Amino acid sequence: MSGWEMIDVSVNTKPTGTVESLLVSEPEGGLIGAIKATLVRDMTLLLRRRGEMLNPLVFFALVITLFPIGISPEAETLAAIAPGLLWVAALLAALLSLDSLFRGDHDDGALEQLLLSPHPLPLLALTKVAVHWLMTGLPLALMAPLLGVMLALPSGSYVVLAVSLALGSAILSLVGAIGAALTVGLARGGVLVSLLVLPLYIPVLIFGAGAVQAAVSGANVAAHLAILGALLAVALGLAPFAIAASLRISLNG
Amino acid sequence: MWAFIHKLGSPKWFYAISARLLPWLWVAAVALIVTGSIWGLLYAPADYQQGNSFRIIYVHVPAAFLAQSVFVSMAAAGLVFMVWKIKVADMAAAMMAPLGACMTFVALFSGAVWGVPTWGTWWQWDARLTSMLILFFLYIGVIALRGAFTSRDAGARAASVLALVGVINIPIIKYSVDWWYTLHQTASFTFTSRPAMPAQMYVPLLLMVLGFYCFFIALTLTRTRTEILRREGSKRWVRQLVEGRL
Structure with missing residues (x-):
């Protein structure tokens, strides 16, 4: 019996043999297994290349250092603009980290394997974005209060700063991943990514910096954080499909 | 009906059908814009607050309308191209992008010029001006992304995805900028206190808006025909057509 006949049979009957199950049924572990494998692989890769992980954080700290030098070291001046400065600098750091999201996998062919897998690409892409956020967005959010102290950010707004950045950077990662996926096949995608992605970042910046500003002035921050949460929900629902479609275009085109 | 739409998808049919429509569209566009301009610029009464400077509205508002409509139609054409793989839709989308960017620039520039007599400044971080500026960057992004791909098909699909992502984001950007502006608003000038326009003012405006839309459709069809060739x-059929003309 040739292999082709075996496939024909197995379409109608439940696969029992090892060859048939390899050909038609889900690979071992199923979808959960694939997501777990992607998660572990990406985490391991990033933990082995700590420099790449630290770059956005160092960039964030450096940019924040530039502002007192360029504007004024006076605490009152800095405190007034600190929410916006911290948010803009964190946003740029997140933008800087986008290039590493798919570039390495594209260069070594791992991205093609991801596309060939029988599991839904949007979910696998979402897993990759989740790891990216865990390794860049979340550290940025945790580091921001420290830089807030250096910019004389009024006390009482540190928690809001960290929470708004944690929520916001997840949206930045999701939306940014669309831009990164669209440009991953291009030789010089760096500047193009910022052109594609920065206009889409503006709502996040408005509500993120708005939350911190509201906390500084003693206003209610819940509205801003709620809208950030809503934006995150929309991005979580739609962005994975756009990322998957973009990856397919970049690799097949 | 469906057969007609399917025929439109074929470049040859599109070329033939658009040839019949185009003269009408161009005549309508020129007639409406000329009538609207002469009426609006010469015969409409001057605004009692802004004097003659309000006449910039006859360029500014149609351009701003088109700036947004062109993006939506570009995204719709992108969706048609992505779903049904109709090449003509992508050609139209590619031809619309520069026109939309131009209209956004015209709206921004005329807004800045208008700002001098009314606000006393070239640029005000007004909500509408700001979201228009962001729209301009979105257009440039779509054009740049298409140009960055060496494969035309990949560039076309990438531009379609970006246009669709952009069209979902435009309302979000619009409302967040409005929110941001109300938080930061300085009590300098409000548009809302302006009285409703008399018919002598808004009829020419309506003509101009219609004229700009006809112009947009006519120009897109003309450019798409060139792109088909x-x-x-x-x-x-293209060779026969060209040889027949030469």
């Missing part, structure tokens, strides 16, 4: 240059 360029991309389908190896097809027999």
